[in-house]
Amino acid sequence: MFIAGNWKMNGTIEQARTLARQLANQLPTGAPTTALFPPAPHLSAVLAEVAESPIFVGGQDCSPHVQGAHTGDISAGMLADIGARGVIIGHSERRTNHGETDAEIHAKVSAAMRTGIGVILCVGETREQREAGEAEAVVRAQLAAGLPDPLSGNAVTVAYEPVWAIGTGKVATRDDISTMHRMIRAWLRAHQPPLAETFILYGGSVKAANADDVFAADEVGGALVGGASLKADDFLGIITAAMNA
Numbered sequence: 001m002f003i004a005g006n007w008k009m010n011g012t013i014e015q016a017r018t019l020a021r022q023l024a025n026q027l028p029t030g031a032p033t034t035a036l037f038p039p040a041p042h043l044s045a046v047l048a049e050v051a052e053s054p055i056f057v058g059g060q061d062c063s064p065h066v067q068g069a070h071t072g073d074i075s076a077g078m079l080a081d082i083g084a085r086g087v088i089i090g091h092s093e094r095r096t097n098h099g100e101t102d103a104e105i106h107a108k109v110s111a112a113m114r115t116g117i118g119v120i121l122c123v124g125e126t127r128e129q130r131e132a133g134e135a136e137a138v139v140r141a142q143l144a145a146g147l148p149d150p151l152s153g154n155a156v157t158v159a160y161e162p163v164w165a166i167g168t169g170k171v172a173t174r175d176d177i178s179t180m181h182r183m184i185r186a187w188l189r190a191h192q193p194p195l196a197e198t199f200i201l202y203g204g205s206v207k208a209a210n211a212d213d214v215f216a217a218d219e220v221g222g223a224l225v226g227g228a229s230l231k232a233d234d235f236l237g238i239i240t241a242a243m244n245a
């Protein structure tokens with residue numbers, strides 16, 4: 001299992017330090033792989049706090065470019081250079097708020113892979129797309145367009161995050177998660193053999209109270225957690241649920 005906390009654009013540097021310290025100190029022995037994705041200005045502080053723990057740290061986005069005149073952007077190489085080991089790419093908030101296209105996401109995944117850091121590629125349908133019966137086709141298209149072909153074997157984890165479940169408290173049903181995750185697994189086996197057995201995370205309103213149910217769905221290899229990753233007890237509750245799954 002792999003449990004990732006996406007802190008999004010939340011908190012002060014002191015809150016980031018405190019949360020990272022609490023998690024580093026309280027992470028249970030035998031915990032699944034655990035990763036934190038703080039806001040960029042907090043990355044170095046969080047890296048320092050978890051340095052002695054198995055927790056790893058990543059960025060929430062990266063540029064498709066290596067360097068140059070790209071004001072406000074952060075390259076994958078810069079993330080790697082400060083000790084980040086992963087990056088989230090294609091989150092629905094970036095697709096929506098910044099108009100990120102599948103082609104840009106593809107370029108970002110390629111850029112991250114060239115630096116050797118791990119990627120969490122986010123996919124997921126909107127409410128309208130699900131109601132129109134297009135959920136699986138949308139996710140298949142996002143996978144096909146977002147992943148470089150052929151993949152060179154770096155670590156890419158896929159996170160299925162139905163847009164309508166993010167931050168809404170409406171977690172997808174176990175059946176819906178199972179159906180989508182089985183489809184993603186089959187797609188990866190057919191089209192990206194190096195990723196045939198990679199973790200497929202579920203994201204969208206995961207909490208300690210529903211984590212058991214989420215982890216019981218087919219082909220769920222962990223969770224990408226937003227709101228519930230901002231409090232140590234809540235996030236540790238999800239980690240404990242993963243250990244018991």
Ligand code: 13P
Nearest residue numbers: 006166167204205226227
């Ligand atoms: P919530 O857990 O707050 O619904 O956010 C999920 C998410 O977007 C993680 O990337």
